[in-house]
Amino acid sequence: MSELLRVQIKELLDNSRRILLCAHRNPDGDTLGSMLALWHYLRRDHQVRMVCCDPVPEVYRFLAGWEEILSTQAASALLETYQLAVAVDASDLGRLGPGGEELLARAEKVVTIDHHAVGLSFGDPSWLDSTAAATGELIFSLLEGAITPQMAAALYTAIVTDCGSFRYANTTARTLAIASRLVEAGADPNKIATRVFETRTLASLRLLHQALSTLEVDQTGQLGWMELRDDMFEAVGASPNEGEGFVNYVRMISGVRLAILFHENGSKVRVSLRSQDLDVGKLASLFGGGGHMRAAGCELSQALPQAKSEVLTAARDFLQGTIK
Ligand SMILES: [Mn+2]
Incomplete structure (x- = not known):
């Protein structure tokens, strides 16, 4: 074929x-x-x-x-x-x-x-x-x-x-x-x-610093997430694509099976999903997104707090196997 x-x-x-x-x-x-x-x-x-x-x-x-x-x-x-x-x-x-x-x-x-x-x-x-x-x-x-x-x-x-x-x-x-x-x-x-x-602007490292300060892992240790907000880009003078790949910092935490980055972008939130062993494409598809088994994403037309709450709820269900 x-x-x-x-x-x-x-x-x-x-x-x-x-x-x-x-x-x-x-x-x-x-x-x-x-x-x-x-x-x-x-x-x-x-x-x-x-x-x-x-x-x-x-x-x-x-x-x-x-x-x-x-x-x-x-x-x-x-x-x-x-x-x-x-x-x-x-x-x-x-x-x-x-x-x-x-x-x-x-x-x-x-x-x-x-x-x-x-x-x-x-x-x-x-x-x-x-x-x-x-x-x-x-x-x-x-x-x-x-x-x-x-x-x-x-x-x-x-x-x-x-x-x-x-x-x-x-x-x-x-x-x-x-x-x-x-x-x-x-x-x-x-x-x-x-x-x-191996070449990054100073602004992009300052952006990473800001993003890392929002890093959280739930009590199971398996779900980790981080935020990237419009105001962070403004604060450090980073251009819109300089947050690319930040989700991998969440993914590399020992024990984390599902890593999420919430990227606020105007009135929308772009969500990046990464995993070493789960099919995150399925999780992304619940929100109209897609991608690969280990790397996927979706976009929600919601404010950051609402988008976070919806995706994290689905992510917990997904990790517990109640969503297949
Ligand atoms: Mn490709």
Whole structure:
């Protein structure tokens, strides 16, 4: 199945002249690296446009071509039409953010390439492989044989970020084999790790300090949570994406099986869920969200105290096994 889709999508890419590539909102290394690798491949003999509703986080601004990524708004204003649109690392239309659906309507055909465990995808065809640690793995298999050093760096970044530097449960022999091939093709693991994992702004560390001061663990020791609020960002002058990955500090507490980050964002609360052994995708789906078994999220249109209380109640039931 996967092989058939790979061939079919490769043909569509090679035979379409005007192509739109879409990353998901709050872009991470996987969606950006996957999109950039496709862009480098296609730009040689196609008209190709990259779009993302949110700005590229500072840590990924070393990847060649990132400046070419337009906001959804800027791309819409061009009134272009496309023969093909490709959504990378996103199968749910909402993940493309405001204006995403309207932009896709300007394409004759829409395909999705993703590794999230979702029920239904908007793509036709939709290449969904939840055994892949990252969408970057799928893009690698599409472009294998044509990988330049710039594409290798983008795909290595995609993979190393989604598998937590090969530490997460999604890391497989295939993940490592592909990473090895990408290093052979010119990706520099030390340079990428330094940029992505070991370079932080002072504001982001001050933000972490503030967030950690809200850290709580319940009496069972199995449920941990933390808050990130709008006022914290203002207090330290951090940009909106600088709280990325903070949920992992909750996850690493010894004994915690379910880690939650409540990220207040205007009138909404974004909830990140992590676990070492539970299928948190199920918990996220109770609130209309989704993701992977060990990493998922949802968004609630409620004030922070209400959102917290609802999610924590469900989380306790989930841990006790009353929600399956
Ligand atoms: Mn991904």
